[in-house]
Amino acid sequence: xxxxxxAEIVEYLKTSIDEISLGRVAAADVGGDDxxxxxxxxxxxxxxTVLLGAESWLGVKxxxxxxxxxxxxxxxxxxxxxxSFQAA
Amino acid sequence: MxxxxxxxxxTSGPAFAAGAIVRAAAGRPGGLREETRGVFAFLVAAAxxxxxLELQEGDxxxxxxxxxxxxxxxxxxDCTAAALTIFTSGTTxxxxxxxxxxxxxxxxxRPGDADARWLLAYAPFxxxxxxxxxxxxxxxxxxxxxxxVEPVALVAAAREGDAxxxxxxxxxxxxxxxxxxxxxxxxxxxxxxxxxxxxxxQPVLDEARALWPGARITHVYAASEFGDICAVSDGLAGAPxxxxxRPGMELVNxxxxxxxxxxxxxxxxxxxxxxxxxxxxxxxxxxxxxxSPIDVEAAALAVPGxxxxxxxxxxxxxxxxxxxxxxxxxxxxxxxxxxxADVLPKPAWPAALARVERIELTAAGKTARxxx
Numbered sequence: 001x002x003x004x005x006x007a008e009i010v011e012y013l014k015t016s017i018d019e020i021s022l023g024r025v026a027a028a029d030v031g032g033d034d035x036x037x038x039x040x041x042x043x044x045x046x047x048x049t050v051l052l053g054a055e056s057w058l059g060v061k062x063x064x065x066x067x068x069x070x071x072x073x074x075x076x077x078x079x080x081x082x083x084s085f086q087a088a
Numbered sequence: 089m090x091x092x093x094x095x096x097x098x099t100s101g102p103a104f105a106a107g108a109i110v111r112a113a114a115g116r117p118g119g120l121r122e123e124t125r126g127v128f129a130f131l132v133a134a135a136x137x138x139x140x141l142e143l144q145e146g147d148x149x150x151x152x153x154x155x156x157x158x159x160x161x162x163x164x165x166d167c168t169a170a171a172l173t174i175f176t177s178g179t180t181x182x183x184x185x186x187x188x189x190x191x192x193x194x195x196x197x198r199p200g201d202a203d204a205r206w207l208l209a210y211a212p213f214x215x216x217x218x219x220x221x222x223x224x225x226x227x228x229x230x231x232x233x234x235x236x237v238e239p240v241a242l243v244a245a246a247r248e249g250d251a252x253x254x255x256x257x258x259x260x261x262x263x264x265x266x267x268x269x270x271x272x273x274x275x276x277x278x279x280x281x282x283x284x285x286x287x288x289x290q291p292v293l294d295e296a297r298a299l300w301p302g303a304r305i306t307h308v309y310a311a312s313e314f315g316d317i318c319a320v321s322d323g324l325a326g327a328p329x330x331x332x333x334r335p336g337m338e339l340v341n342x343x344x345x346x347x348x349x350x351x352x353x354x355x356x357x358x359x360x361x362x363x364x365x366x367x368x369x370x371x372x373x374x375x376x377x378x379x380s381p382i383d384v385e386a387a388a389l390a391v392p393g394x395x396x397x398x399x400x401x402x403x404x405x406x407x408x409x410x411x412x413x414x415x416x417x418x419x420x421x422x423x424x425x426x427x428x429a430d431v432l433p434k435p436a437w438p439a440a441l442a443r444v445e446r447i448e449l450t451a452a453g454k455t456a457r458x459x460x
Contacts, residue, residue: 019422019425022425022426022429043434044375044406044407045374045375045407045410045434045435045437045439047406048404048406048407048410048439049410049437049439049440051404051405051406052402052404052410052439052440053439053440056440062405063405064405066405067405067406069406
């Protein structure tokens, strides 16, 4: 599987948020520094759905042991976190 | 292949000698007809002899396999009552033996139609298949055995054998709808459709009614450990309350318990009926909220363009589990997601959604809902 760049992952997350929110949060309105829950109004199930989709798209698997939830609420940080699971 | 008690297969040989206890391997690929012949012959012999057949998957520790029953040497000769033992793990877990005394199993259930020609759509070494064989024996009817339980083989056997009755799982029925032209199905002169093995949803019952308007449509709730528990033929999903409020039955935290033994099946009272919610181990725990995969599937199947679906739990580092849904049909994922959001509570919204070519079934023909 091809490694994705940080920018590509951010774009994927924006599109995913648009889809998961059923269009309530348009991809074009999502900023790279937005917090998914505090700024965009997603709930925990939306977040879990975005994360699951990103894992599948990237071909990676995130376990609870790997996560510090306080660090990956913002789009940019989440993208960095996901990118770190890609093969070196 | 046609089998009937009027012209039974050979029942002579060491496996049918009085007192014989035989362990036979079951589930060989491509062996449906030979296996059925063996089990049927055993059940015929059991009417006159105390013989016992243990059907287990895999060859280890077996005396032979079901198709070779006349030639199989028994492992013991001290059987005192004709019995059949099948091994079942339900949906998960270690296989455990479930022993059925043949005389008791034959005496339960109502007598059937001797003119019926039953199409076998289950493996004969599981309770669902054995139930059909017992019914044929009890009623003196005829059994039509296909080469395999794949849709094309089933329909071919139904045509060639002039089948009028069939028992199958709802998932198998949906697979038939996906694989066989509606006109070909509607042309089969079916008089009785019996759904079993898993919950028959209202869309399944309605679809069967539309295909065969003159047929009797029944769905049976059974468990390998208990045999047939109740049958419903009123055209509605679920069961009237009276069917599950009989002596010896109770719901404990939603799980049906019969004579003090847990079934592992969850039921919920909705109005004047009980509806099957799912197997205990199949219920999806989304951040502490229990979601029935059957409810999710029913919602998906009610969306125009969805032909088949299965819901199951998948691991989530945030919520423990979330709902995953696979489906067959023409509707786009985005449109399905929106449609489900309109009818399901939020925890039941699929976090993973995928359109697939076909829905995975277990070896027993049931929708595979094991949590991943």
